[in-house]
Amino acid sequence: MKNLGFIGMGNMAQALAAGFIKSNAIPRENIFAFAPNQEKLAKNAALIGFTPMQSVTELAGRCDTLIMACKPYQIESVLTELGAALDGKNLISIAAGWDFAKYQTVLKTDTALQFIMPNTPAMVGEGVLLFEEKNTLSPEDREQVKKLFAAVGLVQELPSSLMGIGGTVTGCGPAFVDLFIEAYGDAAVKYGLKRADAYRLISQMVLGSAKLQLATATHPGVLKDNVCSPAGTTICGVTALEEQGFRNACIKSVDAIMNR
Structure with missing residues (x-):
């Protein structure tokens, strides 16, 4: 070139x-x-x-x-x-x-x-x-x-047959992550954090979590389990997300794009 x-x-x-x-x-x-x-x-x-x-x-x-x-x-x-x-x-x-x-x-x-x-x-x-x-x-x-x-x-x-799903999760995915950051930002503001601080902290948390998975190639479920102590705070939050159908909502967002 x-x-x-x-x-x-x-x-x-x-x-x-x-x-x-x-x-x-x-x-x-x-x-x-x-x-x-x-x-x-x-x-x-x-x-x-x-x-x-x-x-x-x-x-x-x-x-x-x-x-x-x-x-x-x-x-x-x-x-x-x-x-x-x-x-x-x-x-x-x-x-x-x-x-x-x-x-x-x-x-x-x-x-x-x-x-x-x-x-x-x-x-x-x-x-x-x-x-x-x-x-x-x-x-x-x-x-x-x-x-x-x-x-x-x-x-x-x-392969050509997988460019559609690959593009969906990587091309549309940033909007979903931004929605996640905004939602947790709202939660942090609700409990007293300034919005700019909330977004900065949450964005760094997302960045660090992603880098940890990439660096270790550890299954995300294992990384999640590592943060969830018995009877601890994190598992309470995970349970609340599951009660609201968090993972199913993520899958459905991809279904909506692929089947549009």
Whole structure:
């Protein structure tokens, strides 16, 4: 990979570009971007460090690897506008719903494809980057792309059939965790903590608990049991959650998405 170009510069593209530059995964002078709102693009370029381009065709002419980061409904028109300019390029799509199979129905050029599903914690270098196993990148280019995305989080390969559930738990999951943080924040405020302190303490607790599980690979149930002393306070709280159907509610939230 020589030059990397972003087609679109929304929040996720900004997070990725900033993460790539901050981690020195790719030099800032090798990152380019195009977005229709040139004024906003210029401001983001000055803030993040990439080079803004005036058209998508100019971007494609400058870059060997392109990241499709525009709105999903814009993709077909972008592909039409680029046309043969995509020949020989690597195209990385982070647009929801645009997996390998969907691109195959509309892409008429000799372009190497890779679908990746990122999530919002990539903005702070703690994302999950799901790589669809089915792709047409060369082995060398794919390893390079994986190394690049690893700069902003955990890279995980999944077969096409599991990208949906993987994307649901990692892409929608942050909203569920945020709801959890907000709810426990309300409880803490109810009993006297200032809201800012409550959110900071609870968010750190969530972060620490997640890191402990990742570091030890211990079953979450075991980690839960380790905190629950006989006749103690924690087991009382766990019992209250179970009485309210906490785990079933979590599963149902995923069912609602998968069966929508």
